[in-house]
Amino acid sequence: MASLAHGLDLTVDPVTLTRHLVDIESVSHDEGRIADAVEAALRTHPHLEVTRRGHTIVARTDLGRPERVVIAGHLDTVPVNDNLPSRLDEETGILHGCGTCDMKGGDAVLLHLAATLPEPVRDVTYVLYEAEEVEERYNGLKHLAEREPELLTADFAILMEPSNAGVEAGCQGTLRVEVTTTGERAHSARSWKGVNAIHAATDVLARLQAYEPRRPVIDGLEYHEGLNAVRIRGGVAGNVVPDECVVEVNYRFAPDRSTDEAVAFVTEFFAPYDVRLTDLAPGALPGLDRPAAAAFVEATGGQVAPKFGWTDVARFTSLGVPAVNYGPGDPLFAHKADEHVKISDIETCATTLRGWLTDGLA
């Protein structure tokens, strides 16, 4: 990776650039190194006005075009799962590794366009942000939207989350709660004198195991909810009957359900256990009736699928900016040990976006 010794070169082909980005490990809360590299690289291109806030970077063209679009991607990944550095399988055309799919393939397309299109037909605001894979309150795009929303003003936004190089509309909401069971401590040698809070969690886990997801159809797109324990903890010492067990649950809800309705659902689902809300982000309805969304869908061929995962599309929607997901990679492989992306997806996205930003003249 000799090229990296002299910094990141954004003008290399998007597949090579994806590898370079993947090989800079950037688990959430540890994005400093990749943000430094991306910022330095963007600043070598004088047609971009670069702004940095924390580990979030905004690069804008300012050509006075009648339309402005945001193209955005997050820089962080879930924890590495013995799947770095990247590995390219030349025969199958598949690039393996943490972040290949979610979402450094998309970041590479975005950065390559930023560097190599000095005069797009639409003004573009490129956004690379931190902390998307963790609790809502750390999200770099959220901070930007709250503190400097003018940096995100646009007629339309494309979020390059993995979507098999197709347009995905809307997104599901997400919330997290901690469900706590309680008991009474006792020496484990005389356990019948206490009440075991971990044993009491049987009922909480049994409800989760029996859960049947809703699958509502909205604007012709079928969504699919999910309710999962994502963490569990309990215990005092190796010889103490524990008096508390905490199950952290993540609920993904379809965009026909408001955040209030979602909170009410989990509260009732786990009643009478103590339920504490720790994270909440609304879904976004597909919004395919908006002109800017429809125009982009048209340019990409007209096919649209529902987005199951929560993405920052919801944040743009709440800012009044129509937005869709469109990026390389199959989201089924995001966050998995065998995370990977098809090279052809990266190339399709790069070609399609380049065509759209140049009216097919580039």
Place this chain on the structure above:
Amino acid sequence: MASLAHGLDLTVDPVTLTRHLVDIESVSHDEGRIADAVEAALRTHPHLEVTRRGHTIVARTDLGRPERVVIAGHLDTVPVNDNLPSRLDEETGILHGCGTCDMKGGDAVLLHLAATLPEPVRDVTYVLYEAEEVEERYNGLKHLAEREPELLTADFAILMEPSNAGVEAGCQGTLRVEVTTTGERAHSARSWKGVNAIHAATDVLARLQAYEPRRPVIDGLEYHEGLNAVRIRGGVAGNVVPDECVVEVNYRFAPDRSTDEAVAFVTEFFAPYDVRLTDLAPGALPGLDRPAAAAFVEATGGQVAPKFGWTDVARFTSLGVPAVNYGPGDPLFAHKADEHVKISDIETCATTLRGWLTDGLA
């Protein structure tokens, strides 16, 4: 606590000494400060030969008596549970606080006898040791038994574990296993593509909740087994379906069951889940037929109860030294937030042991 500024005075009455010991916080693995204080105090009494190994202290008389007894107690406590410093309720005669019952009341009796009985009718080996409340491998008495068993040679041993100031014979064995359920990671937004290992633990917890303990009668004493989850952990990140959940289980087994039988029981109980043994200590049969044990029981009034908890009685038994539990405090309150000891228990034990060590002439 002005007296402590000049070190621990072992000649104060055993109740005051209990308070002084309780107020030196000594959670397992953090016994340095209390061991330093105890060692320094013992060394001021020239009739004792003091040896220190780690945070374990041995003090011996060497009067050439025909009989030698060990009197032992551990210095560590379970984690503090908002119950320090000690609090004496003068009206009820109860001393509250972490370690009052398990087992600094016993330690105080032991240390008071060591300091104030320069010429007992039986030679005495006083042992104060570290790390009894945690995994077997850290146990200070175990280290001594393995490395310098000659320091523990005796005709009889008294372990001052809480026993309501009565003799408790035998002890239950203890083992710990980690029971692991596995699954497959996936992004929680598409959870139906993964397998949730925490949900899979429902079955493990349900078996624990349905468990019915054995209660065998041995030498006329009824034991009472227990099988408890003492810790649980699982989870990767707030948006990942977890692929592993680990339940740590503590099994307390009656002394008619060997360690091999106990391991076989839990392995079958949790089959087909992965079961990994992390800690194992045998029980001890009551052994009331041995002459030295019978003589001590006689001196204390003749009443005997079964010991549910595992204690180092089992270790003495395996060294060929008959041993019983005898100490102040109700073991039901060990390891609880409202841990406490009756002052009268401390006084009873001190008086009885003093009488036994002086043939009633002191």
